[in-house]
Amino acid sequence: MLLARFRPLNSDSEDDGKCEDDIPTNTKEALEEKARSQYMKALNMVRDGKLNDAETELIQLIQSEVLTKTTGKVTFIAGRIKPSLEHLKYCCYLNLGHVYFQKEDLERAFHTYREALNLDDTDLNLLYKIGLVAIKMGHIDVAIEALEAALERSPNHWPSLDNLIVALYAGGGHVNCLYYISTALERDPGYGRGLAFRERIFKNHPTLKEHYNMFYPENKLDPEAKCNLPEELKDKYYSDVENLIKKRREQAEKTKKIPKPTPEYRIPFQPKSWQQLGVIILNAKKQFSAELLEQDFFRPINLLFEEDSSSCPLEMEVEVEEGEGDEDDDVDKINNEGSGNENEDVTENLGVRVKRRRSSPTYLDQWMSGKRRSARVRSTIRREEPSLARTLTDLTPLSLLQPKNDSKKEETFRFDDSMDTMDLYRLFENKEDDSSDSCNNKQIYYNISIEERENIIKQEEYFGSNQESRDVSDFLHKHNKKHIKDLFEAYSIALASKWNLHWSSNLISHYMSIFRLYMSHNLRRCAGHDYEISFELAKAVVLFSELALSQWVESGRSKGKPNPIGEGLFGGEIPLLYLGDLRLLSSKIEDKEFISRCWWVESLLYLYRGDIIGALHSFGTYLADERIESTEVKLYNMSIHYLINKNMVEGMVSSLTRKEMLLEVLNLYKEDNYEQMAELLCQVLKPDEHKVKLDIFQAPIDRHTQFNMLLEAYWNLKNYEECLKWGEIYLTEALNHYRGVLNLEECVTERSKWCDIISNTLHLMLCSIDEFGLSLMKVLEQSKKIRLVQSLMQTICHQVEALDTDVCIETTATWILLYLVIKYEEKNINSGEEVLPRSLQILFTAHEYLGRRAWCCMDDAAILYQTLKELKSLMDVYPSGSDMMLVLVQQLEQIFYCLYGHPIKRNKPRYIQEHNVRAKPSTLCS
Structure with missing residues (x-):
């Protein structure tokens, strides 16, 4: 320490002859040396039997400054312990534990050994000591853990193995006990304690003779081996272990918590409505979980005595358990009701008025109405083209323009000149489809605004009335001082009896939150055949299933939340066992509405789970049940699938069947089985008035692909008659799609797609006629030929009037096919006039108009x-x-x-x- 003697000299230095060496200092090395001396002194006291003095010395050493500041664990170098203060501290704890053990102060010995274990958990002797002390104290589980850890470090440590067998027997781990007995007998076949315990275990538990090898197939143990020990010795072994078992029970009684008396809960105010009562129950659950989690379901609730409610608001915030995302959404809706949502509804209802740009009349308009085009702002190229629509009409035989003896047909195309003709035509053409879709949607969706729902609730005259207040009061008297878990069930059942009324969104949210709590703490058990759900609870289950499904379809599915019925074997939020209960109950009662709602919600749950077979089976059960054949039920609190009747179920079955057929079509297409593929596709593509249009029924292949596959199948089968029939249908449908995107600038790709489809379909029809002959036209009914002529004329008008920069139908097949249809029709027309055939004039007209665009x-x-x-x-x-x-x-x-x-x-x-x-x-x- 030479440098320590040098000091800087300055004006403040005191030259009084004093030196730093004269000041006594306690260096780290000196403190460590002092601690080691004190530790050796304590060891000598233990050796001399001075346990009290040794205890005092070791405690002082542990509490000394040098060891108090020592943290960390014992370290090793090349497998050897590195001398350090951490090791010294560990030795102090270890020897202090030995002192307590010799003084039979087991509690202190146990805790001191645990402190030593925190510093070094690799010491075999320490783990053995902890196990031994734990056995003496009756802590069997701790003893088993410590002794197993000791055997992991040294499998041949016999004291640990012997005591572990005792601990496992006392703790009831008989299978593991047999394993360690077999291990001990391999080393010492005369191990008496093991032989005695093995005999007693197989005697008390004979089934282990067969099942032991299932747990330890590689460890052989002869269950029939006899124990030849004297009875006195065996009784001693049994007596020791029985005392240990008794000590364990005594220890368990000491640590057993004495339940505190459950305080009674008083509600903050007297509710006057079911909604207020729901808020009280939900907030009580939240408060119970925070205050007395282990007793929250056994705390009685006084429903008739209220606390001082001066500081308690009438409306309380709804809180639900974590993990229930749907309930959180409900709460958000409740908090936002009456503010933002109302404004949104008004905006949606009013809409935004946008000035419609009138499109100029087209050749198709003229063909429909005979109206002349205005000559204003027309290019020279198209100045003479307005006569095309009228020319085509004049050249077409009357039999192909309208049905005979139908004087009203002409009037259908005469519209008011003040309106856009093309828009009117589209409106007329799609009127039937739009009306059917609108009717279909009205049967599926029940979308009413908040204001409409509130008005209906007022008209029903229940919620908010004196009758509701009386019902709530009766509920409070009937279920006073019951546990909250019982209130979950009672509240759900009481509200389920009101399922034919319109509920507010708040009430729906409260009901779902409370029923979720009921199900989470009343798991449907796998009971025997004698178990039967009550009718009242069954109604609550059905209602919750309906609301949960509606909520999931409306918002949860788009957010990626799991289906209410789940994907697992036992279901999800709605247990599958409940569906079995509902089925059983439906077969025994005559309530038509309940039966209908049971089959309906079961079918929908399977449907949205993706189980088409299960959904079809449930729908089939509904249709086969004669009790509900003419029953119609409306679910006013569901936003989708609110109407239940036979027609709706048949529509669902039809849509599912079509989807199943298309899945089979894909397999047949891979196998080139065109005959069966065509048969199925014909059924799928036929119009169905009951078909339900929902995204859940989305076909695995789109309608365009279905038509292509059908036409390909008939072409490969050389069935040209069907090629012509279905080609005409496809042409009509494709033309409708083409017109739908004709004036939309952003749909250039879609427009090009339908142009190609129309061209390909026309060519297929022409090829079919070339292969079969013109007589193929006879397969088309007169109405179908009229529709084909109309489609061809419309296509020609669109083709000729298209701008040079626009996507158009570039084919002459329209003209040739129109020529062939008219030529076939001319055979049935006897004209005495010497005029050129109409079909030939169609070809002349085609050359004229195509030539104007250099397309001839x-x-x-x-x-x-x-x-x-x-x-x-x-x-x-x-x-x-x-x-x-x-x-x-x-x-x-x-x-x-x-x-x-x-x-x-x-x-x-x-x-x-x-x-x-x-x-x-x-x-x-x-």
């Missing part, structure tokens, strides 16, 4: 070659020089000019129009 050579000039084919058959029919022949020749020359550029432009006649198409080279093959 589209699809490899299919429309021109079709016209040439028709002209070839008519050139010998009309005399040379007649007006008819003149028309034919002019059309023929126009076709050759478009195809081959002949004659050249400077020599062409005036009646030949320039269509700006690229002419093909004229060869002999042409």
Whole structure:
């Protein structure tokens, strides 16, 4: 310490001859040395039998400054203990424990050993000592834990093994006791205590003879081995362990808590409504859990005596247990009711008025109504096109325009000129579908505003009336001083009897929160066949299931919350065992409403769980129950699936069946089983008035794919009749979709998709007619042919009026198919006039209008070659020089000019129009 002798010199230095070495200091090394000396002194006292002096010395040492500041555990270097103050402190605790053990102060010895264990938990002897002290004190579980830990460090430590066998026998761990007995007998076959205990265990528990090997298959133990020890020795072993068992029971009695008297709870105010009573019950549960958690369900509630309620508000905040997300949502709704929600409802009801931009009349409008287009702001290219719709109508036979003897048909297309014709047409066309969807939605959804619900509640004249106050008062007198768990059930049953009334959202939230508490503390037990749920409780279960499902569908599902019935074997929030109870009860009673609601909610729970088979079975049970065949029930507190009747159930079954069929179709498609696939798809695609439109019934394949698969199946089966039939249906539907996105700028991709679908469907229909012949048209009913002609005309109008920059239907198949339909119809028309066939005039018109857009050579000039084919058959029919022949020749020359550029432009006649198409080279093959 040479540096310590140097000191800085300054003006304040005192040169009085004093030195720092003259000041006595206690260095760390000196304190450590003093502590070790004191520890050795204590050990000598223990050796000399001076236990009291040794105890005092060790306690002083432990409480000394040097060891008090010592923290941490004993460390090891290369498997050896590192000398340190931590090790010294550990030795002090260990030897102090030995002192207490010798003085038979077991309580202090036990706690002192535990302190030593915190410093070093690897010492085998310490663990053995703790186990030994714990056995003497009757702490069998602690002894087992300590002795097992000792054997983990040294499996061959016989004292630990011997005492562990005693502790396991006294603690009732007979299987583990047998395992350690077998381990001991492997080392000492004459181990007397083990032989005696083994004999007694197999005698008192004979089943362990068979089951022991199931727990320890690798550890063999002969259950039939005999114990040849003297009876006196065996009785001694048994007596020792019986004393230990008795000591354990005494220890348990000492530590047994004496229950405190349960204080009575008094409600803060006298409720006048079920809603107020629900608030009181929920807040009482919260207060009980905070004050007396272990006794909260056994605390009587005085419902007739109220505390001083001067500081207690009439409306109290609803608190629910954690983990119930739906209840939290309910509370938020309750707190927000009457403020923000009302404003939102008003806004939704009023809506926002947006000025509608009137679209200009189209050729389709003119075809429908015969109304002329205005000449204002029209390009020169389309100035002459307004006659197309009227031209097509004039060229179409009357039999293909309207049913015979139907004078009202024409009137359906005559609308007020002050309205947008296209919008009116769409409104007329979709009127039936919209009305059916609207009717369907009204049967599924029950969406009423808060104001409407409040008005209905007032009209029902129960909630908020004197009758409700009397019912609540009767409830308070009947269930006074009952436990809160009993109030959960009583409240749920009382409110369930009011399930035919409209409830406020607050009351619904209170009911669900309280019933959740009831179920969480009254688990449905797996009782025997004699158990039967009461009718009143069953109604409460049904009502809660309805409300929980409605709440989950409305908001919980979108937030990813689990289904109320859960995915597990025993269900979720709604136990599956309850559904069995409801089934059993429904078979024994005659309450039609209860039966209907039971089958209905069970079906819906299975449905939204994804169990289609279970849902179909429950729906089938409903339809098969003759007791409720004509019953109709309305669930006023559900926002979805509120109407229960036979038609609704049949609709649900139909939608589920369709979904099942489509799943089977996917399998058949992979197997190329076109015949069965077509049969199923025909059933799926047929219109169904009972079908329910919900996202839960979303098909695994969309309707567009269904049509494609059906047409592909019939084409592969060479069933051209069905190809034409279903092609006409698909064309009509695809055209409706196309018109729906026609004027929407953001739907370019969707519009292009439907253009391709329409083109492909038209080509398939043409190919079917080419394969079978024109007589294939006979498979279409007259009404279907009329609809096909209408669809084709509409498609042509959309095609011709489309802008050059827009997505359009680029195909000539519409014109050719219209030509074929009219040609087939001409066979049934006897006209005495010598005029060109209407079908041929359709081809001439197609060439004229397509040529204006330079489209007449589209699809490899299919429309021109079709016209040439028709002209070839008519050139010998009309005399040379007649007006008819003149028309034919002019059309023929126009076709050759478009195809081959002949004659050249400077020599062409005036009646030949320039269509700006690229002419093909004229060869002999042409």
